Amino acid sequence: MITQTHQDLELLDKARAVTGHPAWQGSISEQEANALLENQPPMTYLLRQDTSGEFDFWLSHKKDDGNMHHRHFTLRLFPDGWFYANWRATPREGLNDFIQGALVCTE
DSSP: OOOOOHHHHHHHHHHHHHHTSTTBOOSOOHHHHHHHHTTSOTTOEEEEEOTTOTTEEEEEEEOTTSOEEEEEEEEEEETTEEEEEOSSSOOBSSHHHHHHHHHHOOO
16 A cells, blocks of 8 residues: 655645646747747746656746746755755745745846
């Protein structure tokens, strides 16, 4: 018998929040993301799958200066549970909080 722990279920819920988000584009390349964002206003973003792992993603967005930026993020387990995180933006419990923090991160 296989049982899922609370942490497993939380991880799956967080992943579903990404893949069910209105900005989700699935497994598209950086070039395809750039093409989709090209004629959009600054701060428009999309979410896409990273090929390195099931819980690895990209936040691609158009910056204020019109340049495209691609920020990798993953689901990472901390003592308080699963968080959306990358090495620059502050880990966030909620996806929308992570997105907003990542969009304004200047590093």
